[in-house]
Amino acid sequence: xxxxxxxxxxxxxxxxxxxxxxxxxxxxxxxxxxxxxxxxxxxxxxxxxxxxxxxxxxxxxxxxxxxxxxxxxxxxxxxxxxxxxxxxxxxxxxxxxxxxxxxxxxxxxxxxxxxxxxxxxxxxxxxxxxxxxxxxxxxxxxxxxxxxxxxxxxxxxxxxxxxxxxxxxxxxxxxxxxxxxxxxxxxxxxxxxxxxxxxxxxxxxxxxxxxxxxxxxxxxxxxxxxxxxxxxxxxxxxxxxxxxxxxxxxxxxxxxxxxxxxxxxxxxxxxxxxxxxxxxxxxxxxxxxxxxxxxxxxxxxxxxxxxxxxxxxxxxxxxxxxxxxxxxxxxxxxxxxxxxxxxxxxxxxxxxxxxxxxxxxxxxxxxxxxxxxxxxxxxxxxxxxxxxxxxxxxxxxxxxxxxxxxxxxxxx
RNA sequence: CGGGGAUUGGCGCAAUUGGCUAGCGUGCAUGGUUUGGGACCAUGAGGUUGCAGGUUCGAAUCCUGUAUCCCCGACCA
Numbered sequence: 001x002x003x004x005x006x007x008x009x010x011x012x013x014x015x016x017x018x019x020x021x022x023x024x025x026x027x028x029x030x031x032x033x034x035x036x037x038x039x040x041x042x043x044x045x046x047x048x049x050x051x052x053x054x055x056x057x058x059x060x061x062x063x064x065x066x067x068x069x070x071x072x073x074x075x076x077x078x079x080x081x082x083x084x085x086x087x088x089x090x091x092x093x094x095x096x097x098x099x100x101x102x103x104x105x106x107x108x109x110x111x112x113x114x115x116x117x118x119x120x121x122x123x124x125x126x127x128x129x130x131x132x133x134x135x136x137x138x139x140x141x142x143x144x145x146x147x148x149x150x151x152x153x154x155x156x157x158x159x160x161x162x163x164x165x166x167x168x169x170x171x172x173x174x175x176x177x178x179x180x181x182x183x184x185x186x187x188x189x190x191x192x193x194x195x196x197x198x199x200x201x202x203x204x205x206x207x208x209x210x211x212x213x214x215x216x217x218x219x220x221x222x223x224x225x226x227x228x229x230x231x232x233x234x235x236x237x238x239x240x241x242x243x244x245x246x247x248x249x250x251x252x253x254x255x256x257x258x259x260x261x262x263x264x265x266x267x268x269x270x271x272x273x274x275x276x277x278x279x280x281x282x283x284x285x286x287x288x289x290x291x292x293x294x295x296x297x298x299x300x301x302x303x304x305x306x307x308x309x310x311x312x313x314x315x316x317x318x319x320x321x322x323x324x325x326x327x328x329x330x331x332x333x334x335x336x337x338x339x340x341x342x343x344x345x346x347x348x349x350x351x352x353x354x355x356x357x358x359x360x361x362x363x364x365x366x367x368x369x370x371x372x373x374x375x376x377x378x379x380x381x382x383x384x385x386x387x388x389x390x391x392x393x394x395x396x397x398x399x400x401x402x403x404x405x406x407x408x409x410x411x412x
Numbered sequence: 413c414g415g416g417g418a419u420u421g422g423c424g425c426a427a428u429u430g431g432c433u434a435g436c437g438u439g440c441a442u443g444g445u446u447u448g449g450g451a452c453c454a455u456g457a458g459g460u461u462g463c464a465g466g467u468u469c470g471a472a473u474c475c476u477g478u479a480u481c482c483c484c485g486a487c488c489a
Binding site: 014036138141327364367 | 413418422423424425437438439446447448449450451480481482483485486487488489
């Protein structure tokens with residue numbers, strides 16, 4: 001991609017209502033643009049990052065047998081009356097044709113349960129796990145912190161259906177592992193901890209995945225020995241580490257980036273979702289749900305991986321792998337060589353953003369490269385060519401070096 | 413949802429005891445000079461001051477209503 005043609009520009013100043021590091025840097029870098037409070041447009045750079053996060057999640061869900069579907073953003077209010085959740089204060093209600101009462105789904109148990117019921121009748125059909133990656137709508141009392149608490153936000157939600165609790169427990173552990181695989185690929189595994197949270201009516205605990213960072217909205221109590229934590233809402237009833245029983249818990253700030261939950265039979269009961277066992281007996285279906293927020297995770301990553309100059313993306317989700325800065329492009333010879341390098345990178349399927357602007361000074365281009373935060377910066381200029389090639393620099397390192405043209409590819 | 417603050421070219425800001433053609437920076441356009449850490453000069457475009465009413469000879473400035481945004485708190489499978 002040529003920077004000169006990229007939709008979405010970086011800027012030196014940022015809208016005064018950007019209220020957090022992630023809102024500021026993502027807006028300034030041309031990744032997102034606020035539409036209304038808690039609702040954002042994703043520009044090409046931002047969408048590339050979001051899509052990469054989604055694809056990592058997608059791959060890990062597929063690995064554990066998740067089957068991707070896509071459910072609608074809206075449904076009838078009737079389903080929410082059935083489960084008794086129609087008065088949740090975050091529900092967006094509106095009217096459809098014929099005065100029908102509709103809601104924008106803040107989560108999809110009310111959709112997926114009746115849907116699964118149409119296809120799963122027998123123990124032979126179970127277990128099944130389906131997931132989607134889709135936007136959720138929650139009318140938060142107070143949207144804030146950029147992508148961290150929005151009214152429309154991106155979510156991966158996986159739902160599993162089982163013959164009994166034992167099988168639910170088995171799969172629950174599998175999902176837990178898959179989540180840590182995801183955080184590993186996002187380079188968040190060192191600072192993301194399993195956190196015990198309230199389990200609701202049918203289960204003792206649910207589990208959150210909390211990424212420790214000083215700007216986090218949540219307070220958790222961390223057992224440093226086990227790297228397991230307890231959520232604020234249950235610290236009153238659970239004062240020791242659930243893993244080792246230790247009582248030395250450290251208070252830390254964190255952001256919830258995932259939540260897995262044994263729903264048990266709460267929704268299958270509401271919708272009368274039964275299956276026939278091997279003896280022809282009718283049995284209730286056991287359910288689990290597993291949420292992961294790609295957009296919130298994107299915001300969290302920016303909160304953590306940044307410096308005074310901008311974002312420092314983990315390699316796996318950077319919008320581009322290489323930021324190619326062309327200087328002195330008014331010189332036809334240099335321009336030709338820069339274009340050739342750009343083409344060579346494209347030919348090798350290396351994701352590259354080429355700053356091909358002619359009338360922009362070196363300082364401005366470097367500042368933009370730092371702000372956007374791609375992992376590798378290459379500079380081709382009069383100076384670099386005189387010194388034997390192309391300047392190579394990693395975003396997270398200070399030092400740079402000049403590499404001959406033919407050596408560049410082995411380094412990226 | 414309770415309390416507080418804000419709203420002026422794309423963005424950041426100034427101008428209010430009511431008074432001249434609403435300024436400055438940045439960004440944008442054109443020309444020229446520059447060219448390794450957000451260059452410089454010149455010229456130019458861009459605003460019915462969130463919206464709707466009201467007071468007044470005169471309103472960005474005062475009054476009423478309303479919308480939106482932000483902050484603190486409550487809330488948050």
